[in-house]
Structure formats: structure tokens, C-alpha cells
Amino acid sequence: MSSRSLFVSIVILLSLAIASNVLYIVKETERGVLLRFGEVVDADLKPGIHVKMPVMHQVRKFDARVLTLDYTPQSYLTQDKKPLIVDSFVKWRIKDVSKFYTATSGDEIAASRLLASRVDDGLRKQFAQRTVHEVISGQRDELMDDLTVKLNQVVLTDIGVELLDIRVKGIELPERVNEDVYKRMRSEREREAREYRSRGRELAEGIRADADRRRTIIEANAYREAEKIRGDGDAQSARIYAEAFSKDPEFYSFVRSLKAYQETFSADSDVMILDSDSDFFKYLGAPKTKQ
Known part of the structure; x- marks a missing residue:
């Protein structure tokens, strides 16, 4: 070289x-x-x-990315003094670099310890304000959202980090508490079921009563209409018979007699004893010739 x-x-x-x-x-x-x-x-x-x-x-x-702090499960007491084993995690990131460095000397492990301490205190207070039933049956998301908002201001001021989310992965009940909680939940569900059944029976009775009322009205209207139609038919029948009788009384009398013969001698065993000169047989004799 x-x-x-x-x-x-x-x-x-x-x-x-x-x-x-x-x-x-x-x-x-x-x-x-x-x-x-x-x-x-x-x-x-x-x-x-x-x-x-x-x-x-x-x-x-x-x-500067979003970091996850995964806690070991901790035990917290609820408002009704029942212990719960809570497994949770936190999403956070550095927001104020100067404050973060001043509070932790730039040590991420130290920041995790400080953050864990504050989150643990917050969870303990939140669980202490709620019963086991409230925590398990539906207020968990509300609890986490409320805690995230409150703690975010604290850790941003103290540590310079932004708390994005606190979530519970699981809540376990100690063995001695399980049975009491399940009994309470079962009784609540049974109470709700009874209320629904009672409300259903009430609605069913109302529907049946309304249906019976409607049926009665429909039957009454139908009967009235049928009677009206039947009356009109009888009136027309009587009018037609009257008109026919007035046109040819002799023929009308003949037809009526034939019908009477048919109804009287409908069975082979029918027997009638009448005088041969009776008007009943006047159309069975020899026809009269006109002179």
C-alpha cells in the first residue's frame, strides 16, 4: 500500500x-x-x-411505539368484601419525553413499575366501589373506561406517559365465592323469567278477551244479517206464492195436494182411514169433464 x-x-x-x-x-x-x-x-x-x-x-x-404492560393476576376486594383474582394488561406509550426521562431516568422497567403501582391502586379503588355481580355481569367495560380516563391524567403528569387502554383478560372467583355468586345470578335469572312469564300471561289474557269480544260481535252481526236475509226470502216466497195462487187458484190447490200426497204416502207402512168423499182425495178421483 x-x-x-x-x-x-x-x-x-x-x-x-x-x-x-x-x-x-x-x-x-x-x-x-x-x-x-x-x-x-x-x-x-x-x-x-x-x-x-x-x-x-x-x-x-x-x-415511541405502543407498549404493553402485562400484570400478574392480583387479588382485589369488591364492595361486598368478596375477593376477585383479576388478570389485566395496559397499553401505553411515551408522551412527554422530558418528563419521562426526569421521572424514570429513561429506564423502561422503572416506568413500568411506577405505572403498575398507579394502575393497581386505581383498580383496587374501582373494584371496592362495585359488587361482584356488577363487576361480572356488565359493568366491566364501564369500569375500565372510567379508570383509563382518570389514570391517564395522573400518569401523564407524573411520568410523562399516555395511558391508552386498561383491559381485564379474566376475573376468577375464589372457590368459596363461586357458589354464592352462581346462586345469586341464578336467582336473578329466575326472577327475570318469572316477570317475563307473568307479563306474557297478562298479554295472552288481553288478547284472548279481545278475540272473544270480536267473535261475539262478528257472530251477532252475522246472525242479524242472516235473519234479515231469511226474512227477505220468506217475504219474497210468500209474495211469489200469493201471486201464483191469485193467477190460478185451482192449479195451486192441485200442486199443494200432490205435495201432501207425496209426504203422506212416503212410506209403505203408512195407513190413513178417511172418508172417500173427503176433500183430501178430490184430485184422485175421475176427472170432471166440462159440459
Whole structure:
């Protein structure tokens, strides 16, 4: 290697060494602070390439993504003094870099401990204000949302982190509490079932009574209409008979007699004893010829 090549290599190495001590990069997924002899001079370094003074300046970078803090299950007492084993986790991220560095010295483990302590106190207070039934049967989401809003202001002021969400993965009951809770839940469901059945019977009675009333009205209207139609038919029949009788009384009398014969002698065993001169047989004799 020539002396010129050696000199160029040395210059490049020196340049790289100086650049590594003077230049630094903050990634999009990071937040950072610039320190001057341990004092914060830039509390929120933007992503990109920056310049610092060697020895005088120091850069601390932290993860700016959403982080998860998974707790070990803890025991909490409810309002009715029943213990619950709660398994929960927290979603958080760094919001105020300067405050975060001041409170934790940039140690993520220390931040997790501080955050866990405050969340634990918040959960303990929230569970102490509710019964077992309220926690298990439907107020869990309300509890978590309320706690997230309240604790977010606290941890942002104290630690410089934003609390995004607190969620319960599971709630376990100690063995001695299980049976009492299940009995209470069972009695609640039975009470609701009785209310629904009672309401159903009441509605059914109302529907039946209305149906009976409607049926009575329909039958009465139908009977009235039928009687009216029957009366009109009888009137027309009587009128037709009257008109027919008035046109040919003799023929009408003959037809009526034939009908009477048919009804009287409908069976072979029927016997009648009448005088042969009776009007009943006047159409059975020999026809009279007109002179």
C-alpha cells in the first residue's frame, strides 16, 4: 500500500469516527432527548439526522411505539368484601419525553413499575366501589373506561406517559365465592323469567278477551244479517206464492195436494182411514169433464 493510500484510509477512518461522535439518527419509532452534561437541552428530538458535540452532549433514545404492560393476576376486594383474582394488561406509550426521562431516568422497567403501582391502586379503588355481580355481569367495560380516563391524567403528569387502554383478560372467583355468586345470578335469572312469564300471561289474557269480544260481535252481526236475509226470502216466497195462487187458484190447490200426497204416502207402512168423499182425495178421483 502506498503512503497516499494509507493517508486516505486514515482520513476516512478519522472522518467516520468523528461522524459517529458528531452525528446521530433518531428513527420514526423512537423519541429522544439531548443532554448537555446531564441537563436536558432538547426535550423532543424529531426523527432524522442530528448533530451533537462530542463529550458535551449525550443522546438518550426511547421506544415511541405502543407498549404493553402485562400484570400478574392480583387479588382485589369488591364492595361486598368478596375477593376477585383479576388478570389485566395496559397499553401505553411515551408522551412527554422530558418528563419521562426526569421521572424514570429513561429506564423502561422503572416506568413500568411506577405505572403498575398507579394502575393497581386505581383498580383496587374501582373494584371496592362495585359488587361482584356488577363487576361480572356488565359493568366491566364501564369500569375500565372510567379508570383509563382518570389514570391517564395522573400518569401523564407524573411520568410523562399516555395511558391508552386498561383491559381485564379474566376475573376468577375464589372457590368459596363461586357458589354464592352462581346462586345469586341464578336467582336473578329466575326472577327475570318469572316477570317475563307473568307479563306474557297478562298479554295472552288481553288478547284472548279481545278475540272473544270480536267473535261475539262478528257472530251477532252475522246472525242479524242472516235473519234479515231469511226474512227477505220468506217475504219474497210468500209474495211469489200469493201471486201464483191469485193467477190460478185451482192449479195451486192441485200442486199443494200432490205435495201432501207425496209426504203422506212416503212410506209403505203408512195407513190413513178417511172418508172417500173427503176433500183430501178430490184430485184422485175421475176427472170432471166440462159440459
